Amino acid sequence: MSKQIVVFNAGSSSLKFALYDLGGDGEEALVRGAVESVGGVSRMTVTSAGRPSTETRLEAAFSPQMALTQVFAWMSKEGLGADLVGAGHRVVHGGREFIEPVLVDASVLAKLATYNPMAPSHQPHNLAAIAAMARLYPKLPQIACFDTAFHAAKPRLASIFALPRALTEAGIQRYGFHGLSYDYIASVLPRHLGERADGRVVVAHLGHGASMCAMRGRRSVTTTMGFSALDGLMMGARSGAIDPGVLLYLLQEKGMSAAQLSTLLYEQSGLLGVSGESDDMRTLLASSSAAAENAIGLFVYRITSELGALAATLGGLDALVFTAGIGENSAEIRARVCEGARWLGAEIDSGANARGESVISASGSKVALLALHTNEEAVIATACRKMLGGEVHGAGSHR
Ligand code: ADP
Numbered sequence: 001m002s003k004q005i006v007v008f009n010a011g012s013s014s015l016k017f018a019l020y021d022l023g024g025d026g027e028e029a030l031v032r033g034a035v036e037s038v039g040g041v042s043r044m045t046v047t048s049a050g051r052p053s054t055e056t057r058l059e060a061a062f063s064p065q066m067a068l069t070q071v072f073a074w075m076s077k078e079g080l081g082a083d084l085v086g087a088g089h090r091v092v093h094g095g096r097e098f099i100e101p102v103l104v105d106a107s108v109l110a111k112l113a114t115y116n117p118m119a120p121s122h123q124p125h126n127l128a129a130i131a132a133m134a135r136l137y138p139k140l141p142q143i144a145c146f147d148t149a150f151h152a153a154k155p156r157l158a159s160i161f162a163l164p165r166a167l168t169e170a171g172i173q174r175y176g177f178h179g180l181s182y183d184y185i186a187s188v189l190p191r192h193l194g195e196r197a198d199g200r201v202v203v204a205h206l207g208h209g210a211s212m213c214a215m216r217g218r219r220s221v222t223t224t225m226g227f228s229a230l231d232g233l234m235m236g237a238r239s240g241a242i243d244p245g246v247l248l249y250l251l252q253e254k255g256m257s258a259a260q261l262s263t264l265l266y267e268q269s270g271l272l273g274v275s276g277e278s279d280d281m282r283t284l285l286a287s288s289s290a291a292a293e294n295a296i297g298l299f300v301y302r303i304t305s306e307l308g309a310l311a312a313t314l315g316g317l318d319a320l321v322f323t324a325g326i327g328e329n330s331a332e333i334r335a336r337v338c339e340g341a342r343w344l345g346a347e348i349d350s351g352a353n354a355r356g357e358s359v360i361s362a363s364g365s366k367v368a369l370l371a372l373h374t375n376e377e378a379v380i381a382t383a384c385r386k387m388l389g390g391e392v393h394g395a396g397s398h399r
Helices: 065-076 106-113 123-136 165-169 179-198 242-251 260-269 270-277 279-286 290-314 323-330 332-340 350-354 374-388
Strands: 004-010 014-021 031-038 041-048 052-057 084-091 142-146 201-207 210-216 219-223 319-323 368-371
Touching: 004 065, 004 368, 004 374, 014 065, 031 065, 041 065, 065 123, 084 374, 106 123, 106 242, 123 142, 123 165, 142 179, 142 374, 179 210, 179 219, 179 319, 179 368, 179 374, 201 290, 201 323, 210 290, 219 270, 219 290, 242 260, 270 279, 270 290, 270 323, 279 290, 279 332, 290 332, 319 323, 319 332, 332 350, 332 368
Parallel strands: 004 084, 084 142, 201 319, 319 368
Antiparallel strands: 004 014, 014 031, 031 041, 041 052, 201 210, 210 219
């Protein structure tokens, strides 16, 4: 049996996993799956290459420990993971210190926990999975890969706020997120764009969380998320950029507590807050209500205005790439964003867009338009292969 690596992406109520051969060079996992809690019911779904997905209902309540135990029980039943040599984890925040994948020990874990307040809906869950793994397999090397890392070398002006210098020095700065996704897209861009891949590219990662990244030379030049994963675009349930005066007003005049404000901004805003119906784009696109259309309209408006700002930073635009749940799957949202990008020379091929092709620009379009599947797990697998001594030809980390 060949040596294998397991990759985890842990959230508040889900644990996604993927198993890779250490010696492989492919982006494709041997198996991938998720343990998640939907409406209080836990279930595990698994997809193996070439086989239909299976779904199993689980009796226990979701926790990282329970999810990991289930994943390993399933793998052992299937004869997988017997020669596991490491585990890779998506960790949202690496701060200023962790700008490369790192082997996690107790002191690294403690440092990473200091970033919990900057990404409260992600970081504690990412770290809980690492801690649970350490309890189950104390000797197995664990490697953390950071969403902030891809943006670490962006220019200083794209990294600081107009705040007193002492605060900047204390780490109150723009970090940026979704870096594993951007790293993957950057690594596959040449396949689709040839030499233009190194030009002025904006990638729109549009999932439950959403952000955009301006790249030149396939490196991050600036991005819409900043200190936390709240900034920038409107998201499923997060507000995105908001006048800080609103927050002061709610705190000082409306008597909101910090905890209430946090819930408002992370869980009750965005598509959910504006529509009053759902944080799920599919539900809103299927709805006939004016509030749902208003939420979709604002979502697109925010993307097109940020696109203008990012294109200005780049001094023009050679390519616009859509990715993640909404970007990969919604022809309607892509079409509406591209309509708002016509002034930049973007012209969509409606047929290619509707068919879900990778290249969706019309032949005369000045801006190449792409819709690409992202693969954050493949980037983590590549980092693990590098650190654990496998051969490395995989996705991501092209820098
Ligand atoms: P996460 O940030 O949780 O990884 P995803 O990248 O899976 O999120 O994206 C989730 C979002 O993608 C949801 O808003 C969902 O409605 C949306 N989505 C998935 N498929 C489609 C589709 N066919 N049309 C429109 N939106 C879609």
